[in-house]
Amino acid sequence: MTYIKWKCLNCGRINFSNDMREHLMNVCKCGSSGIDFENEYVRCLGSLIILKKYDYNFFDEIIINLIKQGFEDYFLKINGQIYIEDLKLLKIRKLEDKIIKDLK
Numbered sequence: 512m513t514y515i516k517w518k519c520l521n522c523g524r525i526n527f528s529n530d531m532r533e534h535l536m537n538v539c540k541c542g543s544s545g546i547d548f549e550n551e552y553v554r555c556l557g558s559l560i561i562l563k564k565y566d567y568n569f570f571d572e573i574i575i576n577l578i579k580q581g582f583e584d585y586f587l588k589i590n591g592q593i594y595i596e597d598l599k600l601l602k603i604r605k606l607e608d609k610i611i612k613d614l615k
């Protein structure tokens with residue numbers, strides 16, 4: 512997943528956006544700037560500076576390590592394939608976001 516760390520030039524807040532989960536404009540809490548980026552483009556609203564762009568895949572790391580440490584039952588196994596329920600997927604995504612924010 513690709514993350515962009517950006518700064519709103521109206522209020523100075525540092526924001527994080529990613530290219531997969533939000534297919535809408537990701538707006539700063541003050542409402543004066545926002546960003547929407549996908550693989551092919553970046554669309555900006557208001558005044559902002561892009562500080563950094565990084566690619567991380569903590570999501571796969573978290574899943575692989577949970578399975579390695581014996582938490583296979585946390586996931587659904589159907590015909591040898593591993594599936595993740597929506598609620599658990601959201602929890603893992605939130606954890607991934609926390610890790611990214613801690614790295615800033």
Ligand SMILES: [Zn+2]
Nearest residue numbers: 519522539541
């Ligand atoms: Zn702002």
